[in-house]
Amino acid sequence: MTTRWLTPEEQRAWRAYMAASLLLEDAIDRQLQQDAGMPHLYYSILSVLSESPERRLRMTDLAERLKITRSRLTYAVTRLEKDGMLRREACRYDKRGSIAVLTDEGFAVLERAAPGHVETVRSSLFDRLSEEQVGQLEEISAAIARGLQEEDGPRAAADDVPWRRRSSPTCS
Numbered sequence: 001m002t003t004r005w006l007t008p009e010e011q012r013a014w015r016a017y018m019a020a021s022l023l024l025e026d027a028i029d030r031q032l033q034q035d036a037g038m039p040h041l042y043y044s045i046l047s048v049l050s051e052s053p054e055r056r057l058r059m060t061d062l063a064e065r066l067k068i069t070r071s072r073l074t075y076a077v078t079r080l081e082k083d084g085m086l087r088r089e090a091c092r093y094d095k096r097g098s099i100a101v102l103t104d105e106g107f108a109v110l111e112r113a114a115p116g117h118v119e120t121v122r123s124s125l126f127d128r129l130s131e132e133q134v135g136q137l138e139e140i141s142a143a144i145a146r147g148l149q150e151e152d153g154p155r156a157a158a159d160d161v162p163w164r165r166r167s168s169p170t171c172s
Helices: 008-036 040-050 059-066 070-082 104-124 131-149
Strands: 056-058 086-090 098-102
Touching: 008 040, 008 104, 040 056, 040 059, 040 070, 040 086, 040 098, 040 104, 056 059, 059 070, 059 098, 070 086, 098 104
Parallel strands: none
Antiparallel strands: 056 098, 086 098
């Protein structure tokens, strides 16, 4: 197979994307560590749970929404559980499964951290873009995500991606 090297334009775009991506993640992580004493991943877990019905979600579904491995999620959830921000409950329909539940304390931490987080996202990203560029960012990001999630694409089979593995019946 012949290597399809990046063109100079693609190389510049790739490097710009990588620099922006890393710098943005670092800015968000620093702000959340400073204001809430937690990394961006922990905030994201609390946020996803806060938007879920009854502030609860099956662990496999949470891993899929966050696009992280189950083991990485388990580690983070164990820490958040230790800190009283969430709890785990057994799944009634699958003894191997568990459900993450956002506690009132976790919700309060999220409410306190959210204004600073939103301001950091706004000042670091959206304030630097025109309205047209925001639309383009959404369109480009959605195209990339769609392409990477298609099951018929190379290296995208359901079992190749840990958070996409089929799970047993949904717990309520």
